[in-house]
Amino acid sequence: MTGWLAPPMLAAYALAAVAVAEAIVLAVLAVRLRRARAEVEVLRSRIDTRNLLLSGGREAVKTVWQTANLVREKGFGAAVRSSIEDLADWAEVERPDLARLTPDGHVVVLFTDIEESTALNERIGDRAWVKLIDRHNALVQRLVGEHAGHVVKSQGDGFMIAFAQPEQAVRCAVELQQALRSPRGRRPQTPIRVRIGAHMGRSVRRGDDLFGRNIAMAARVAAAAEGGQILISGPVREAVKDCDDITVGAGRDAELKGFAGTHRLYPVELDQPAPSGSG
Incomplete structure (x- = not known):
């Protein structure tokens, strides 16, 4: 009886082991996916910040230049x-x-x-x-x-x-x-x-x-x-x-x-x- 039941039990243990292994693999993949998404968001944020700084810098330079011209032409009060x-x-x-x-x-x-x-x-x-x-x-x-x-x-x-x-x-x-x-x-x-x-x-x-x-x-x-x-x-x-x-x-x-x-x-x-x- 015991020998006859051994193969099915071994098969069950094997399937359980496979299921556990798959679960571990899925968990690892989920962690890596979250990390990858986080890295993408960080990169995107850095790109947006860089673009904002560049555009803001251009506007700041433009404003300073215009103000300087205004002061030169019409005096400080006009600025x-x-x-x-x-x-x-x-x-x-x-x-x-x-x-x-x-x-x-x-x-x-x-x-x-x-x-x-x-x-x-x-x-x-x-x-x-x-x-x-x-x-x-x-x-x-x-x-x-x-x-x-x-x-x-x-x-x-x-x-x-x-x-x-x-x-x-x-x-x-x-x-x-x-x-x-x-x-x-x-x-x-x-x-x-x-x-x-x-x-x-x-x-x-x-x-x-x-x-x-x-x-x-x-x-x-x-x-x-x-x-x-x-x-x-x-x-x-x-x-x-x-x-x-x-x-x-x-x-x-x-x-x-x-x-x-x-x-x-x-x-x-x-x-x-x-x-x-x-x-």
Whole structure:
């Protein structure tokens, strides 16, 4: 009996041994496969990092070269970009959808920027600057909300804001300037002067150049303003000229970067009663 059972048992042991050997081989292969995949990922990561460094290096060199040329041609002050330029460049790339703010697609875009913010930061120090900016930003956010506006983007010391109606934008800007002129709106030793500009145009949802030009126009109008001043374009002036609580001064012609010819810009008077409501 024992001799008759021996061959089947030996066969079973052999099969078991083969199964164990196959399992070991499969385990070894799995480990090697994981190692190979890890090596491939490391190599791929190194290649991506190298390409990123190369492209970043090229961009850095390009930026340094352009900045050096700008400093040489126009002086150091020209190399310091304002938040208006940064926000306008961002809008050109991101192309935010502003058409949803109003049924007819016409949107008022308003830019704000603290005048000589870099010099002010250096004078008062980083800690005081952060506190000052926090108070300023809270004031802007509150007034924009009260006048049914929408902060599209804020960057450092500037804002890009959209409104459905021109009178909302102008009233918000007037209240902001009045608050900044009030001793309660700022510390006496660290006054800030904000320049504000607004332009109205049709906003489209996808890729039309008109949208980009209206954003750029609003940025150029704001850049033409002085600290503490509100400038508006002709379309905004026409839209608010019949508002009893908004006074617009005599216009002046200005050349705006990127736009041919001259353009009539109008200052909004601030010596008037503070507007109430968002209209």
